[in-house]
Amino acid sequence: MFTIDFEPVGRRGPCKPDQSLLESARELNVDLVSICGGTGTCGHCKVQIIAGRVTKRTLEEEGELSARELEQGFRLACQVYPLSDVKVHVPPESLTAPQRTQVEGLEVDVTPEPPVHAVDVTLTTPTLDSATPDDANLLSAVAQASSLHPSATDFHLQQTLSPRLRELNWSVSAAIRGEEVIAVAAPGTKWVGLAVDIGTTKIAAYLVEMFTGKTLAAKGLMNPQISYGEDLVTRIVAASKTPADSAKLQGLLVEALNQLASDLCAETGLDVETIVEAVVVGNTAIHHLFLGLPVRQLGFAPYVPATCAPVEIKAHQIGLKLAPGAYLYMLPNVAGYVGADHVAMLLATRTADFDKTTLAIDIGTNTEICLNHKGQMTSTSCASGPAFEGAHIKFGMRAAPGAIEHMRLENDRLEIQTIGAEAPVGVCGSGLLDVVAQLRLNGLLDRSGRMMEHPRIHKGTVAEFILAERPGQDPVTISQKDVRELQLAKGAIRAGIQALVAAVGLGEEDIEQVIIAGAFGTFIDVGSAVMIGMLPNLPLERFSQVGNAAGTGARLALISMSQRAKAAEIAARDGYIELARVPNFQRKFAEAMYL
Amino acid sequence: MFTIDFEPVGRRGPCKPDQSLLESARELNVDLVSICGGTGTCGHCKVQIIAGRVTKRTLEEEGELSARELEQGFRLACQVYPLSDVKVHVPPESLTAPQRTQVEGLEVDVTPEPPVHAVDVTLTTPTLDSATPDDANLLSAVAQASSLHPSATDFHLQQTLSPRLRELNWSVSAAIRGEEVIAVAAPGTKWVGLAVDIGTTKIAAYLVEMFTGKTLAAKGLMNPQISYGEDLVTRIVAASKTPADSAKLQGLLVEALNQLASDLCAETGLDVETIVEAVVVGNTAIHHLFLGLPVRQLGFAPYVPATCAPVEIKAHQIGLKLAPGAYLYMLPNVAGYVGADHVAMLLATRTADFDKTTLAIDIGTNTEICLNHKGQMTSTSCASGPAFEGAHIKFGMRAAPGAIEHMRLENDRLEIQTIGAEAPVGVCGSGLLDVVAQLRLNGLLDRSGRMMEHPRIHKGTVAEFILAERPGQDPVTISQKDVRELQLAKGAIRAGIQALVAAVGLGEEDIEQVIIAGAFGTFIDVGSAVMIGMLPNLPLERFSQVGNAAGTGARLALISMSQRAKAAEIAARDGYIELARVPNFQRKFAEAMYL
Secondary structure, eight states: OEEEEEETTTEEEEEOTTSOHHHHHHHTTOOBOOSSSSSSOSOOOEEEEEESOBOOOOHHHHHHSOHHHHHTTEEEGGGOOBSSOEEEEOOGGGBOOSOOOOOOOOOOOSOOBOSEEEEEEEOOOOOSSOOOOHHHHHHHHHHHHSSOOOOEEOHHHHHHHHHHHHHTTTEEEEEEETTEEEEEESTTOOOEEEEEEEOSSEEEEEEEETTTOOEEEEEEEEOGGGGGOSSHHHHHHHHHSOHHHHHHHHHHHHHHHHHHHHHHHHHHTOOGGGEEEEEEEEOHHHHHHHHTOOOGGGSSTTOOOSOOSOEEEEGGGGTOOSSTTOEEEEOOOOBTTBOHHHHHHHHHHTGGGOSSOEEEEEOSSSEEEEEEETTEEEEEEEOOOGGGGTTTSTTBOOSOTTEEEEEEEETTEEEEEEGGGOOOOEEOHHHHHHHHHHHHHTTSBOTTOOBOOOTTEEESSSEEEEEEEETTEEEEEEEHHHHHHHHHHHHHHHHHHHHHHHHTTOOGGGOOEEEEESHHHHHSOHHHHHHTTSSOOOOGGGEEEOSOHHHHHHHHHHHBHHHHHHHHHHHHHOEEEOGGGSTTHHHHHHHHTOO | OEEEEEETTTEEEEEOTTSOHHHHHHHTTOOBOOSSSSSSOSOOOEEEEEESOBOOOOHHHHHHSOHHHHHTTEEEGGGOOBSSOEEEEOOGGGBOOSOOOOOOOOOOOSOOBOSEEEEEEEOOOOOSSOOOOHHHHHHHHHHHHSSOOOOEEOHHHHHHHHHHHHHTTTEEEEEEETTEEEEEESTTOOOEEEEEEEOSSEEEEEEEETTTOOEEEEEEEEOGGGGGOSSHHHHHHHHHSOHHHHHHHHHHHHHHHHHHHHHHHHHHTOOGGGEEEEEEEEOHHHHHHHHTOOOGGGSSTTOOOSOOSOEEEEGGGGTOOSSTTOEEEEOOOOBTTBOHHHHHHHHHHTGGGOSSOEEEEEOSSSEEEEEEETTEEEEEEEOOOGGGGTTTSTTBOOSOTTEEEEEEEETTEEEEEEGGGOOOOEEOHHHHHHHHHHHHHTTSBOTTOOBOOOTTEEESSSEEEEEEEETTEEEEEEEHHHHHHHHHHHHHHHHHHHHHHHHTTOOGGGOOEEEEESHHHHHSOHHHHHHTTSSOOOOGGGEEEOSOHHHHHHHHHHHBHHHHHHHHHHHHHOEEOOGGGSTTHHHHHHHHTOO
16 A cells, blocks of 8 residues: 655545556545546546656557656556555646536526425424324324325435434424425424536536525536546446446435535535425436436437436435435436436526527537427437547646636737636637637638648647747647547537528528527637637627526426426427438538538 | 354354454354343353353353353353454354244235236337337336336336346336336246234245235244344334444344345245335334334333334335335334234234124234224233243243243143254243143142242242253253243233223123234143133133234235225224223232232
C-alpha cells in the first residue's frame, strides 16, 4: 500500500500498486476527465507527477502527449501505476469540476396540484383498555381531522412509526399520498419535493415547496458516472458487464442525488425526511442506469428501451434517502434515444401548445429535436457526439474556469473571452462554435472546412489556428482535425433537423420559432450556430434560448398531477423518427457538414 | 486470532480472544441453547473444553454447574474466552438442533382461488420499425393471449426483464398478480407459493402449488433467533437496542426463510424464482421482528402493536429471494400477544364455524386461547413461560433426541420413553407433564406440589425425583423447583381458560370441544394435562389434537383469496381480553396452580 496525494485539490489516501492513478482518483472522488474509460486513447486524464516513483511511459502516452508535456512529467493517469508514495498535480483542464452548471430555467407558473397532502393531528394515547395499534391510531386521527381517508401506512414508515409517535408525544404532521400515509414529522412541518434533471454530464437539482410550488434552492453537480466514460455508449458497455457494474453505476447516481438532497436541505434548514416526493428526468440511457434497468439492449439496433412508461416507485427502493414512504416519479420516455428529459423540456417550453410551427432542440452528446406542426409532434435524436463537451478536440474541455467560451476575429484582431476571466487552458463548446464561425467569416476556412494560409495558422503535420499563446506551455489551438469534429457534430444536428422537417412535408423556412434548451444551448452564440450551418438560416428573432427547460419540466411534474398527465400525453403523442431509416440520410448528413 | 473447533458437529473457524465461545458458536451456526442471552444465568450453553487454553471459571459457572461437571471440564460457553486454539465438545442437550419439528397438520381442503395467475405467451421480436419497449411488448402479449389485462410490470422484474426475454427467445410463461406481471420463466413453468409458520422456537415451511393447492414439500428448522434468547421479551430487548440489532434479528429470520425456500425447491427440483407468493404467520412479536417493525413498545404495558392489519409487501423489500415481483402476505394480528399465527390456527381449525361452544388453544411460551360461543369469539394470551421448552427446568430440554417425552410410574415400576429411543439426556415438555401427573397420581406430590418421602426422591438442598441413572454422569432428575415451574406454567394456562370462559358468562363444563393445536400440544398426553389441572376436567373425547394448525392456516391463505378474507374477518371478530385487567386474576392464578 502506498499513499497518493492529488494536488491542488488536496485529496490524499491509500493506493495499491495494481491500481492506476485514474482508479485511485475515482476512489478519492477526484473527478478526472476520462472519455475513453481508461484505455489510454483519449488523452484527457493528463496529470503531472510531482514526487515519487511510478511505472514507465506506455506507447499510448507517447502517442497522446506532446514532447514538451512528456518533458514536464505529464502522464495519462489511466496508464500509470505507483511504485512508491506519489504526489500528483492535476491541471484544471483534467478536472471535470468545478464547472459551470445550469440550474436556471423557465419559471414554474402552474397552480400546484400536488400528489401529497398534509394534516396536523393528535392521536389517542394508548392504554390497556384501548391498546390500538399505532398505524390504526394514526389513520383514524387523520380521518377525523381531515377529509382525507388514507387506508394504509407505508411499510417503510411503519418500520419507524412507533418510536416516532412516542418521541413526538402523539402530535404530528402526517403527509398523505393517495391511500397512504407516507411520512410523519413535528406539527407544522414544511413538506418539500425534489426535482432533478440528470444529464449525461451534469445534474441539476431543485428543492421545491410541495404546496406552493416555490423553488427554495437549486444546485448543480457533475454526473459522477463521467469517470466511467463521458459518452453513453461507453457507460452502457460498462454497466452491461456484470450486475455489480450496473449496481456501481447506479449507486454513483443515487449517491449524487442523496448528496444533492442533503446539501439543498442543509442550505434551507430542512430535514431530508421532509422530502416527500421526487421527480427525476434524464435521457433513456441515464433513466435506465439510474433505475438499475437493463441497458445492454439500448446499445444495439433496434435500441429497445426496457420501458417507456412513467415509473412510480418508492424512492427507497433504489436507495434514495428521503421521507420513509416518499415516491420517485420518472417521466415517460419516448424511445431508446429520446428520453424523459426531452418530454420534460417539451412540457416546460409548452412546445405542444403552440399553433405556430415550432422546433424545440436540446443540444448535447445526443441532440433531441422535436417539431410541432399544427399539433402533430415528431421527434428524433441525432448522435452529435461529445465534441461540444470537449472530447476529441485537442484543447477541448467543458465549461470550466479558463475555458475559451467566445471568440471574435476582426481584421486580424483576435479577442477571446474565458470563463471566470482566467488564463486560457482550453476551448469549450460555445467557444469552438465561435472560432469556426469566425474563421469561416474571415475566410480562414473554406466551405469544406479546409484551413487556408494565414499568419496565425501553423501548418505542421496538422494545420492549427493559434488561439492563445501561453508562456512556457503549448499554445491553445484549434486544429484542422478539431474543425472536422465540429463539422461532424453540427452536420448531424442540421441533417436531423432537415430530415424531421422533410418527414412532415415542410421546408426549414416553414419553421416559425426555434426553442433552444439545455445548458449548452444557453451559452452558444446563435448567430455563430447559424453562420456555420448548425441551425437553419432563419431570422434571429425566431430563436429563443430557454436554459434548463428539462429541470423546469421536472419541477412542473413534481408539484402538479395535471402536468404529469400532460407529460404522459406528450410522450404518447410524440412520434419518433429513426434517422437510420431515413432514405439517403448519410448523403444528407455529408452535405450538412459544409460550412 | 485463534481457531475453534466444535465437535461432534464438526464446525471449525477463526475466533477472536474477545469473543466468547457462545459468540463463536453463533458465527459458525452451531446452535447452542441460550435462554438468558449470554448472561451466565440459565446454565444451558454447557460445553466441554477438550483441548486448548481458555479463561478461568466465573462465579456464574460455579453457580450453574455441578461439582462433577466442573471436574469434567464443563463450562458455560457464554462465560469462556479462548487463550489459544480450542477444541470444544457440545453435548446433545446444549444443541437446539437436530430436533423434532412439527410440519404435519390438517389437510388443505379448499378450492384454490390464488392471487396469482399465469399464461404462456410469445412476444413480437423488436425491429427498427417497431422497437416496442420490452415491458409494453410483454403486457400486450399477455392481453392478447388471455383475459388478463395487467397494466404494469413489477419494477424489480423490469430490472432483469430485458435480458431474460432475449434468453428465452421471446417465449415465456408470465405470472400475473392483479394489475401486475410479477415474474417470467420458461413456458410451462409450475408456479408455486411458500407458506411459513414462524414459531418462537421452530419454523415450519411448506412449498405449495399455486393453482392446485397441493403441498409439494414441507420442512422444519429451528428459529435462529434462539441464540439471542429463547423467550420473546429477551429478543424484544435485544432488538430494541439499536437499528443494527433489530436488523440482525430480522436478518436471521429472513436468511432462515431463504434457506428453507431454497431447500424446498432443491427437494422438488424447482427454482426459487418460481415462488410467486409467500404467506407468513407468527405471533405479534415474531411478526414485527420478521418485518423489521418496532418492538420496544410491545415489551411494556399497554403492549401496543405497530400494526394489526394484514401486511402485503413485495417479498424482496425485506430481503426474501423469491420471484422478482413476488408478494409477501402476512395475516393480521389481533393484539400485542395474540398474533397472526393464532388467526391462522383459528382459520385452519374452523373454530369460527362451529355451533358448539369451542375452545381452541395453542400452548407455548405464550399460550393463546380462543373461545367461540355461539359465534362470539374471544381470545386471550397467557404467559405460560418457557418451561415446556426446557427453560428453568434443571434437566429441561426441547424435543430433541434423548429427551424423555413420556413417563409412567406404576407400583414403583418406572417406565420412560425417550425421543429416538436414545439414552436419556433430559426431559422435554410432554415428559415433564407426564412426570408431574404420575407423581401426583402415585401420591409422591401433594396437592400443593410438595414432594413426599419416597426411595426415588433425594432430599438434598432441593428434593429431586430420580428419573434415570446415567453411568459416570449425574442422574436425570425432576426437582421440587422444576415442579414449581410447571405449576406456574400450567396455572397460567388454566387461569386463562377460566377467565375467558367466565368473561362470556360460562363455566368450564359448558365447553363442548377443545381443540389443541401446535407442536407441543400434539405430543402431550391429554390425560396427564387434565390430571395436573392444566386443562379443564372434561371427558377426554371432547379434546382433539390437530398438529401445526397455524401452518395449515398459512397454506389456506396462500392459495385462496377468500380464505384471506375469512382470516381478516376472524381477526376483526375476535375480541381480546387482557388478563392483567381481569379482577382478582392473581388470586385465580394462584388457585390454578394446585395439582
